[in-house]
Amino acid sequence: MGSGRFFGGIHPSYNKGLADSSAIVEMPLPERLVVFFAQNLGAPSQPVVKKGDEVKKGQVIAEAGGFVSTPVHAPTSGTIDSIGIYPSPVGVDAPAAVLTPDGKDEWFEGCSVERSSEGLDVGQIKEIIHDNGIVGMGGATFPTHVKLSPPAGKKMDLLVINGAECEPYLTADHRLMVEHAEGILDGAALFAAVIGVGRVVIAIEKNKPDAIEVMRKAVAGRQGFSVEAMGVIYPQGAEKQLIFALTKRKVPAGGLPMDVGVLVHNVGTALAAGEAVRYNRPLIQRVVTVTGSGIREPKNILARVGTRFEDLVKFCGGLEGDAAKCINGGPMMGVAQYSLDAAVTKGTSGLVILRQEEVAQFVSDACIRCARCLEACPMRLNPSALSIFIEKMRFEDANEYNVMDCIECGCCAYVCPSRRPMVHHFRRAKAEVRKLQRKTG
Amino acid sequence: MEDNMEGKTPEEKPAAGVAAEKPAPRPGPMPKKAGVGPRFVVSSSPHVHDGRTVSQIMRLVIIALAPAALYSIYIFGLDALRVLMISIASAMIFEAISQKIMKRPVALRDSSAVLTGLLLAMNLPSTSPWWLIVVGNFFAIVIAKQLYGGLGYNPFNPALVGRVVLLISFPVHMTARWVTASRFGTDAVTTATPLSRMKDSLATLGHIDIAFGRGEIFDLLIGNRAGCLGETSIVLLALGGLFLIWKRVISWRIPVMFIGAVWAMTGIFHLFDPAHYADPSFHVITGGLFIGAIFMATDYVTSPVTKKGILIFGAGCGVITVLIRLWGAYPEGVSFAILLMNATTPLIDRYTKPRVFGAVDTKKAAA
Numbered sequence: 001m002g003s004g005r006f007f008g009g010i011h012p013s014y015n016k017g018l019a020d021s022s023a024i025v026e027m028p029l030p031e032r033l034v035v036f037f038a039q040n041l042g043a044p045s046q047p048v049v050k051k052g053d054e055v056k057k058g059q060v061i062a063e064a065g066g067f068v069s070t071p072v073h074a075p076t077s078g079t080i081d082s083i084g085i086y087p088s089p090v091g092v093d094a095p096a097a098v099l100t101p102d103g104k105d106e107w108f109e110g111c112s113v114e115r116s117s118e119g120l121d122v123g124q125i126k127e128i129i130h131d132n133g134i135v136g137m138g139g140a141t142f143p144t145h146v147k148l149s150p151p152a153g154k155k156m157d158l159l160v161i162n163g164a165e166c167e168p169y170l171t172a173d174h175r176l177m178v179e180h181a182e183g184i185l186d187g188a189a190l191f192a193a194v195i196g197v198g199r200v201v202i203a204i205e206k207n208k209p210d211a212i213e214v215m216r217k218a219v220a221g222r223q224g225f226s227v228e229a230m231g232v233i234y235p236q237g238a239e240k241q242l243i244f245a246l247t248k249r250k251v252p253a254g255g256l257p258m259d260v261g262v263l264v265h266n267v268g269t270a271l272a273a274g275e276a277v278r279y280n281r282p283l284i285q286r287v288v289t290v291t292g293s294g295i296r297e298p299k300n301i302l303a304r305v306g307t308r309f310e311d312l313v314k315f316c317g318g319l320e321g322d323a324a325k326c327i328n329g330g331p332m333m334g335v336a337q338y339s340l341d342a343a344v345t346k347g348t349s350g351l352v353i354l355r356q357e358e359v360a361q362f363v364s365d366a367c368i369r370c371a372r373c374l375e376a377c378p379m380r381l382n383p384s385a386l387s388i389f390i391e392k393m394r395f396e397d398a399n400e401y402n403v404m405d406c407i408e409c410g411c412c413a414y415v416c417p418s419r420r421p422m423v424h425h426f427r428r429a430k431a432e433v434r435k436l437q438r439k440t441g
Numbered sequence: 442m443e444d445n446m447e448g449k450t451p452e453e454k455p456a457a458g459v460a461a462e463k464p465a466p467r468p469g470p471m472p473k474k475a476g477v478g479p480r481f482v483v484s485s486s487p488h489v490h491d492g493r494t495v496s497q498i499m500r501l502v503i504i505a506l507a508p509a510a511l512y513s514i515y516i517f518g519l520d521a522l523r524v525l526m527i528s529i530a531s532a533m534i535f536e537a538i539s540q541k542i543m544k545r546p547v548a549l550r551d552s553s554a555v556l557t558g559l560l561l562a563m564n565l566p567s568t569s570p571w572w573l574i575v576v577g578n579f580f581a582i583v584i585a586k587q588l589y590g591g592l593g594y595n596p597f598n599p600a601l602v603g604r605v606v607l608l609i610s611f612p613v614h615m616t617a618r619w620v621t622a623s624r625f626g627t628d629a630v631t632t633a634t635p636l637s638r639m640k641d642s643l644a645t646l647g648h649i650d651i652a653f654g655r656g657e658i659f660d661l662l663i664g665n666r667a668g669c670l671g672e673t674s675i676v677l678l679a680l681g682g683l684f685l686i687w688k689r690v691i692s693w694r695i696p697v698m699f700i701g702a703v704w705a706m707t708g709i710f711h712l713f714d715p716a717h718y719a720d721p722s723f724h725v726i727t728g729g730l731f732i733g734a735i736f737m738a739t740d741y742v743t744s745p746v747t748k749k750g751i752l753i754f755g756a757g758c759g760v761i762t763v764l765i766r767l768w769g770a771y772p773e774g775v776s777f778a779i780l781l782m783n784a785t786t787p788l789i790d791r792y793t794k795p796r797v798f799g800a801v802d803t804k805k806a807a808a
Binding site: 006007010012013091168240244250251252253254255323324325326327331332333334335336337338339352354358359360361365366367368369370371372374378379380381382384385401402405408410413414415416417418419421423424427 | 480481482483484485486487488489490491493494495497498551590591592593594741742744746747748751790794795796797798799800801
């Protein structure tokens with residue numbers, strides 16, 4: 001297996017040095033937590049608490065809303081202050097519960113009790129993973145139990161644990177690998193057992209030599225496990241690109257990694273799933289990298305789900321200088337926040353705060369057809385033509401030019417000298433194409 | 442902030458560029474007092490950029506052309522400087538006026554008008570009268586560029602449209618008043634370009650009669666010959682091209698395919714019939730091939746964007762150039778070749794659409 005490379009890609013400034021040597025610190029409970037009910041991709045979870053309810057840490061406050069859905073748990077013990085619509089970190093207002101911690105941080109009965117995973121069958125493990133609200137923590141928040149349930153007949157032979165962390169600035173996965181290697185591998189072993197594969201690869205970009213070293217030591221005694229040092233190129237951590245770089249297998253357009261026999265899980269997901277099974281510990285906290293030139297003390301914070309961004313920033317010593325942009329996630333794919341009112345969800349990998357001079361104010365221009373976007377696009381699309389179609393509302397043409405295969409990595413916009421809002425165009429076109437497809441059946 | 446985004450729908454506007462600097466505080470319940478705390482810039486991802494701008498690209502091309510332009514002043518004297526200045530100034534004036542009239546933001550900053558004026562000047566003889574230069578720039582900037590929608594929307598290379606309009610309308614001024622390199626001091630002598638001498642000899646003598654020894658090759662390489670301002674100094678043009686490839690402004694594909702196709706095609710004819718077909722190296726280093734292949738055919742707007750398409754485009758330019766040089770009415774065919782290939786650009790792009798990563802092979806699937 002070679003650590004090859006994929007087509008296209010870019011080399012942005014990684015700026016990981018701001019936080020990559022800061023050990024994960026646990027943040028004290030804030031005064032208030034805002035826990036969103038919809039924390040996974042798929043069906044939103046249904047709230048089962050009301051205003052005034054007392055809840056314990058780990059108690060279900062929203063139940064799964066379908067198969068592709070997971071429950072949401074109270075991140076600490078306390079009182080449900082109110083239930084309402086709050087600004088969510090993905091830019092829309094969404095229903096959430098406001099929880100005032102009682103300070104005791106008491107576990108709900110049965111939670112966080114060590115048990116043996118021996119004797120559990122595959123179905124039981126998946127059930128535990130579901131019941132503990134485990135979702136993809138790389139940012140996509142796709143329910144993990146669904147990914148672990150391939151349709152009958154799909155033969156899998158490789159599990160990839162994604163520690164590429166190719167987004168600039170973010171170091172949460174990096175720190176997890178350095179500090180929790182065994183926990184990640186335990187989770188990985190569990191995944192491997194569930195889907196019945198014997199080969200597990202931990203894929204890490206070469207810019208994290210300490211993580212590679214720690215993981216290499218940790219896999220030493222484990223049968224079938226190996227660590228691959230991957231080239232430093234964005235988007236190395238994108239599923240399809242990572243699989244190709246590792247195996248030369250191409251996930252078919254419109255298909256899933258399982259179509260080429262591979263399952264990819266983020267390192268944080270593996271850790272959370274492992275703890276869920278071993279300790280019956282629901283996903284109520286995660287590591288969030290709070291970094292950027294606009295923050296006084298960049299940190300990797302173990303924060304409860306529901307921690308408001310304002311509290312994260314305060315914990316990091318506050319804003320520095322003329323902080324002008326606040327991004328939920330990394331600068332390539334993250335969502336810009338208009339305020340610090342949103343809160344940590346299961347998919348919040350970081351909060352990047354940039355200063356005025358790094359926040360370019362620009363006006364987009366006509367495409368000059370320089371073709372830099374075609375060279376950068378890891379999906380081999382023609383972003384230039386696509387953006388021109390979409391400007392003219394020619395969504396069917398955009399569909400014919402494979403806009404649905406766009407992974408929204410942002411490479412095209414990163415290199416565009418005309419500063420065209422490519423990703424914005426493509427998101428819009430995808431929504432329009434889906435609408436068209438629904439109409440025609 | 443100026444608002445010249447092409448978006449026609451309201452929902453498209455906020456994300457184009459960076460939207461409102463300070464969005465209004467939002468209504469609705471908030472965990473704390475609404476509307477307090479910092480407010481940030483909101484825009485679509487990605488939030489970082491590699492910093493390259495259109496004007497930077499234009500300036501790099503201008504820098505790459507500068508040595509050849511300065512050298513033209515050295516070999517053709519102050520007349521060359523006159524042509525350069527009138528051309529660049531009139532290009533900028535036409536650009537500003539048409540943008541004003543068409544109510545577009547005046548965008549001289551992007552330097553594209555300067556580049557067009559410079560390129561057109563490089564494609565004119567040093568003897569060009571001022572009005573010829575102005576008319577050429579009018580067609581280049583107003584007709585070929587701004588009437589089509591401005592930078593990015595022109596199907597044909599503006600400078601070449603300007604040149605070809607002049608070539609067809611004022612053939613005497615464009616093709617019959619060549620002077621040799623004067624290098625100040627010495628008097629310029631009226632002469633003909635190497636390509637027209639080749640064509641004339643073929644017409645009058647029935648075979649080609651050109652001197653093409655070591656001395657001639659050296660003269661051709663350093664631009665010691667008659668020709669347009671910018672087409673003569675092959676060495677400096679090639680260096681400019683290498684600079685642009687190094688700076689990743691252009692790829693090697695168009696120049697190499699273009700020049701390669703001319704060399705290969707003329708080479709085949711020369712091999713079989715050297716009496717009627719000149720040495721391929723003669724074809725490569727005479728005429729406007731270098732400036733055309735490096736600086737005109739590589740124009741982003743009017744050439745294909747796909748890798749395969751760019752190769753086809755470059756080769757097509759070469760083939761048409763040779764067809765015109767060998768059998769056309771004009772001694773030189775580079776300009777026409779590029780313009781003809783410009784017309785095929787949308788078609789080439791369409792039929793060389795890159796295969797999306799992981800494209801399902803329909804042939805294999807059917808089998």
